[in-house]
Amino acid sequence: MNFEENAVELVNVSYRPMADTRLFDDLSFSLPAGKTAVVEGATGSGKTAFIELLIGRKKPSAGDILVLNHRVHDTPEWSLKKMRRNIGGVGGVYDLIENRTVFENVSFPLIIAGRKSSAIRSAVKAVLDRFDLAGREKEKAGRLCRGDKVLVMLARAVVADQSLLLIDEPLAGLDTAAADRLNGHLRDLTDQSGKSIIITTALSAPDLPTAAAYTIREGKLK
Amino acid sequence: MTRLFYPLKRLLTNFARRPLPAFAALLSLTMLLIMIDLIWITRLSGERYFDNTTAAIEMELFLADSLSESGIMKIKDSLENNEGITGVTYISKETARQRLLALMGTDLLAGLDDNPLPRSILINFDNEFVTAAFIEQLTGVIKNMNDISEIYSPVDILAKVENSRWLADKITLILGVVIILTVLLNLLYSIRLSVKTHEPEIYQYRLLGAGRMFLSMPFILEGIFYTAVASVAGWLILYYGSTMISFEEFTLVLPNLREIIYFCLITAAIGLIVGFVGIRRSL
Numbered sequence: 001m002n003f004e005e006n007a008v009e010l011v012n013v014s015y016r017p018m019a020d021t022r023l024f025d026d027l028s029f030s031l032p033a034g035k036t037a038v039v040e041g042a043t044g045s046g047k048t049a050f051i052e053l054l055i056g057r058k059k060p061s062a063g064d065i066l067v068l069n070h071r072v073h074d075t076p077e078w079s080l081k082k083m084r085r086n087i088g089g090v091g092g093v094y095d096l097i098e099n100r101t102v103f104e105n106v107s108f109p110l111i112i113a114g115r116k117s118s119a120i121r122s123a124v125k126a127v128l129d130r131f132d133l134a135g136r137e138k139e140k141a142g143r144l145c146r147g148d149k150v151l152v153m154l155a156r157a158v159v160a161d162q163s164l165l166l167i168d169e170p171l172a173g174l175d176t177a178a179a180d181r182l183n184g185h186l187r188d189l190t191d192q193s194g195k196s197i198i199i200t201t202a203l204s205a206p207d208l209p210t211a212a213a214y215t216i217r218e219g220k221l222k
Numbered sequence: 223m224t225r226l227f228y229p230l231k232r233l234l235t236n237f238a239r240r241p242l243p244a245f246a247a248l249l250s251l252t253m254l255l256i257m258i259d260l261i262w263i264t265r266l267s268g269e270r271y272f273d274n275t276t277a278a279i280e281m282e283l284f285l286a287d288s289l290s291e292s293g294i295m296k297i298k299d300s301l302e303n304n305e306g307i308t309g310v311t312y313i314s315k316e317t318a319r320q321r322l323l324a325l326m327g328t329d330l331l332a333g334l335d336d337n338p339l340p341r342s343i344l345i346n347f348d349n350e351f352v353t354a355a356f357i358e359q360l361t362g363v364i365k366n367m368n369d370i371s372e373i374y375s376p377v378d379i380l381a382k383v384e385n386s387r388w389l390a391d392k393i394t395l396i397l398g399v400v401i402i403l404t405v406l407l408n409l410l411y412s413i414r415l416s417v418k419t420h421e422p423e424i425y426q427y428r429l430l431g432a433g434r435m436f437l438s439m440p441f442i443l444e445g446i447f448y449t450a451v452a453s454v455a456g457w458l459i460l461y462y463g464s465t466m467i468s469f470e471e472f473t474l475v476l477p478n479l480r481e482i483i484y485f486c487l488i489t490a491a492i493g494l495i496v497g498f499v500g501i502r503r504s505l
Contacts (some may be wrong), residue, residue: 055429057429077428077435078434081431081433082431083431084428084429084430084431085430085431086431087431089430090431093402093429094426094429095422096421096426097422097423097426099239100423108426108427108430109430109431111228112427112430112431112436113431120406156430174441
């Protein structure tokens with residue numbers, strides 16, 4: 001296991017959500033720091049569970065999970081808060097708080113990190129500009145269309161300069177125009193940001209030439 | 223600094239977003255705390271009434287006609303040496319007549335050749351010793367003295383006062399416990415409702431790396447806010463009410479300011495604990 005070079009490393013991980021169900025069986029995976037992996041899988045194959053294992057929401061039945069140098073598999077959930085502050089999430093278990101504004105949603109990681117108000121304002125403004133959301137700070141997240149929601153989540157995922165992004169089915173439910181727009185942002189992130197990124201997808205995979213492609217099938221990642 | 227002020231901001235926005243449930247919770251808590259305040263006031267006023275009643279209690283020993291002046295002095299001296307007795311006053315036949323006159327407003331003995339009123343000794347007590355048990359014990363001692371024709375003993379009145387006090391204590395305790403329990407459940411329910419409303423938000427905060435304290439603080443502050451505001455409002459209402467009413471034979475006794483401040487602080491501390499308990503299950 002190489003903690004220093006890999007942002008994410010799973011070694012012989014098995015996961016049983018219920019006693020008679022085995023979702024992952026002896027699964028191993030590693031994501032070098034600064035690289036992108038696209039994980040494809042059919043509905044119910046365990047893509048979201050895979051992300052939940054990485055952030056410690058679920059514990060594996062066997063095996064080791066190391067994320068950003070944290071031993072996720074045997075660390076209590078509350079002790080993973082530092083690790084989680086360094087992870088940006090989009091979709092799946094990560095969602096927007098619908099009755100809060102775009103500004104509030106994007107600013108949460110910075111508030112949790114204890115940044116000053118002025119720093120929060122400038123960081124949020126910069127990231128909203130970057131994702132074509134300038135001027136929409138006061139809109140309620142619940143009133144946004146699916147494409148804009150994904151962009152707001154993406155803005156939230158990078159606003160605190162998180163080093164690992166976990167993006168769960170970003171293109172699901174988007175029309176072609178919105179998907180193209182999002183693809184462009186994802187390409188920029190994978191090509192220029194130097195962040196480690198895992199993107200899961202069921203049907204249409206984002207067009208990311210530099211990303212390593214994996215498939216979840218029958219409890220294995222290939 | 224942002225992390226310190228943010229829970230406060232969240233608390234205020236939570237109230238602004240759901241003013242009706244917040245107001246309902248505050249109102250019901252205020253009413254419940256007013257009930258506790260009223261029980262406290264009733265208890266204090268009752269104590270004052272009982273104290274006034276017992277302070278006026280005295281014992282009178284009626285002396286045999288055959289008893290000489292020196293015999294009277296002897297009895298007086300022996301009574302004065304008893305612990306708990308603060309005054310022993312000899313009432314001559316003439317003084318008894320004057321007292322009767324003052325009491326009735328007319329001389330009932332006018333026209334009689336002889337004053338039939340007996341001589342007596344009045345005994346006053348230290349407040350601490352005015353108990354049925356003490357008076358009964360003293361009565362027993364006096365009964366053994368010679369030349370005492372009759373004893374007026376307030377032991378029955380005292381027994382009634384003590385019984386009433388005991389009953390008042392029990393009722394206060396039971397009502398107090400029931401109302402405090404209602405306050406706790408009411409507050410806990412309000413906090414749990416608030417937590418339930420914010421569950422998706424709490425879940426997202428956790429995923430973003432928020433700690434226990436960050437998540438708990440708005441609900442702890444909510445608990446403190448409810449109890450502090452409700453207790454202060456309750457006392458303000460009662461204080462205003464107490465200036466509006468008065469009784470002729472009954473003095474309304476309010477706790478002093480320091481006691482009221484302690485009460486408000488204790489209720490706020492309860493709010494803090496209940497706030498923490500309310501959010502704890504969701505963490």
